[in-house]
Amino acid sequence: MTHSRIRVSVDAAAEPEQVFSVLTDWPRHDEWMVLTRARVTAGDGRSAGSRLAAFTGMGLLGFLDTMEIIEWDPPTTVAVRHTGRLVRGTGIFRVLPREEGGSTIVWEEELDLPFGPAGRLGWPLVRPANEALFRLSLRRLAELSGR
Template identity: 85%
Template structure:
């Protein structure tokens, strides 16, 4: 299995506590995460062991990304283990305080590439698109965190 890492970050004027609150409001993910609707499927979504499901796609066309929260450190970080058929690996959101009172939001994914050799060959084309969508999502999260 080949692993690949994506890391993107954005700055926001919002305090870390506010960012973390918006970030972990799972049913509201569609307000900031591009093409994604999330829900809690087990637990309360506020700690290790809770399970989440996020549908990513347009209309009915897409895939289900199932996850388990494996790290919970409010307001600093939340870590998930992707357990779905297509998306597997680890995702981490970090909310780092800045001296000006704002935050830097970091999104890291270490993914097991699907589709064997085809996935490895296609990854150089898909990776920049994923990174751009992740960055756009974080910009939307940052904006929502300031206005909330």
């Protein structure tokens, strides 16, 4: 299995507590995460061991990304283990305070690439689009958190 890492970050005017609150309000993910609707499927969604499900796509075309929260440290860190058939690996959001106020939101994913050799060959083509969508999502999160 081949792993790939993505890391993007965006500055936000809002303080870490506010950003983390919006970030971890799972039913509101569709307000900022591009093409994604999320929900809590087990637990409270605010502790390690809670399970989440996020549908990524448009209409019926897409995939279900199931996850388990593996680290919960508000207002700085939430990490998940992707447990679905298509997306596997870990994802981490960090909300770091900036000295001048506000915060920096960091999104890191370490993914097991699907589809064997075809996935490895296709990843260099898909990665830039993924990074751009992640960055757009974080900009939307930063804006939403500042309201």
